[in-house]
Amino acid sequence: MRMDKLKIGLFGFGVVGQGIFQVLGKSKNANAEIVGICVRNPDKPRAVAADRSLFTASPDAILGNPEVDLVVEVIDDARASYDIVRRALLKGIPVVSGNKAMLARHLPELIEIQRQHDVALLYDASSCGSIPVIRNLEEYYDNDLLLEVKGILNGSSNYILSRVFDHRDSYAEALAQAQALGFAESDPSFDIEGYDSLFKLVIITVHALGAYVAPERIFTYGISTIHDADIRYAREKGVKIKLVAQVVKVSDEHFTMFVMPEFVTPSKYIYSVDDEYNGVVIRGECYDRQFMFGKGAGSLPTASSILSDIMARRHDYRYEYKKSKFMQKPDYTTDITLRIYARYTMTDIPSVLRFTKIREQYAGEESNYVIGDVQLSELLEKRPQLSGADVFLANIPQFFLDRDN
Numbered sequence: 001m002r003m004d005k006l007k008i009g010l011f012g013f014g015v016v017g018q019g020i021f022q023v024l025g026k027s028k029n030a031n032a033e034i035v036g037i038c039v040r041n042p043d044k045p046r047a048v049a050a051d052r053s054l055f056t057a058s059p060d061a062i063l064g065n066p067e068v069d070l071v072v073e074v075i076d077d078a079r080a081s082y083d084i085v086r087r088a089l090l091k092g093i094p095v096v097s098g099n100k101a102m103l104a105r106h107l108p109e110l111i112e113i114q115r116q117h118d119v120a121l122l123y124d125a126s127s128c129g130s131i132p133v134i135r136n137l138e139e140y141y142d143n144d145l146l147l148e149v150k151g152i153l154n155g156s157s158n159y160i161l162s163r164v165f166d167h168r169d170s171y172a173e174a175l176a177q178a179q180a181l182g183f184a185e186s187d188p189s190f191d192i193e194g195y196d197s198l199f200k201l202v203i204i205t206v207h208a209l210g211a212y213v214a215p216e217r218i219f220t221y222g223i224s225t226i227h228d229a230d231i232r233y234a235r236e237k238g239v240k241i242k243l244v245a246q247v248v249k250v251s252d253e254h255f256t257m258f259v260m261p262e263f264v265t266p267s268k269y270i271y272s273v274d275d276e277y278n279g280v281v282i283r284g285e286c287y288d289r290q291f292m293f294g295k296g297a298g299s300l301p302t303a304s305s306i307l308s309d310i311m312a313r314r315h316d317y318r319y320e321y322k323k324s325k326f327m328q329k330p331d332y333t334t335d336i337t338l339r340i341y342a343r344y345t346m347t348d349i350p351s352v353l354r355f356t357k358i359r360e361q362y363a364g365e366e367s368n369y370v371i372g373d374v375q376l377s378e379l380l381e382k383r384p385q386l387s388g389a390d391v392f393l394a395n396i397p398q399f400f401l402d403r404d405n
């Protein structure tokens with residue numbers, strides 16, 4: 001354990017950066033000090049009062065400062081984040097990062113740099129805000145009995161769905177509110193189109209199964225096209241619509257992953273996960289299901305996860321990536337059947353998507369829907385044609401009934 005004060009170089013002073021500043025101030029035992037803050041515009045007025053002399057616009061002022069022994073990176077721009085994290089690691093400076101878009105794209109390279117340069121990169125805050133999902137997957141579930149990690153990984157879209165579904169707010173109002181509360185990404189389409197959940201799922205899978213799958217290989221469908229007709233349908237059936245990300249072992253040799261809205265029945269843990277909360281269900285061979293619940297977005301919840309990684313560095317903690325090093329990794333497959341609900345008006349979904357079985361079909365004045373079985377590979381292939389504003393898809397988790405949570 002390190003006894004002297006940890007000197008932090010902070011990159012980014014937005015919602016999360018300011019939260020870190022506050023959380024470090026609240027923690028009496030952190031014994032850590034921010035010695036520099038790199039931002040695009042040091043002169044911008046900020047709600048949280050930090051000494052003006054700490055601010056710089058030059059990454060080199062932090063990366064070249066020999067006093068800095070930990071870089072904390074919480075900037076918005078994935079490209080700039082990659083550059084900073086890579087440069088810090090190559091210099092042997094450990095990093096705590098919250099940038100899921102960057103990590104999901106560059107983890108294999110960043111894992112290799114950590115190994116080659118014997119330096120640590122921690123990123124629990126990147127996935128599920130305050131829920132310590134990465135470190136738990138890495139340390140507690142460090143065996144091959146894990147079958148599935150499934151959950152609500154994005155606070156903003158969950159907030160929107162809760163407001164629309166439970167409080168009958170309009171979609172636009174709910175989105176504006178998620179932005180005002182600091183939950184949404186600066187480009188909220190990442191939240192509502194499912195990409196934020198996707199990036200988190202990619203990172204989670206590295207620690208759940210030891211396998212990396214590039215984001216573009218994973219079927220991702222969001223909530224932006226949800227319509228009153230879908231909400232009415234879900235209410236009639238007594239279910240909620242949630243944006244769910246999942247990685248599932250479908251056999252000893254294979255696993256699958258996807259992100260899409262899902263009809264969730266009241267008996268499921270994630271049914272009660274509302275507002276900006278996230279919920280992660282972990283299923284294993286010997287313990288059936290475990291459930292982690294907590295705030296998934298927002299300044300202080302995310303900053304608390306960063307604080308946990310900062311404290312872990314006091315004890316020289318690092319991820320060992322044990323599963324990818326020592327376990328037989330399953331292979332990724334999209335060769336599985338899903339049962340889906342597809343609502344459409346202009347785009348003739350039954351002629352776009354090859355259903356292996358149609359179970360129900362409805363044609364109405366306002367819209368139509370079809371419920372049927374379709375291969376995940378088919379959804380992935382046809383993804384560009386499913387982007388019409390008149391189409392909404394939801395998973396009906398029939399095919400995972402024995403694993404359904």
Ligand code: HSE
Pocket residue numbers: 126128129153154155156157183184185191196296297298
């Ligand atoms: N925009 C993200 C969310 C922030 O809403 O979950 C936390 O990663």
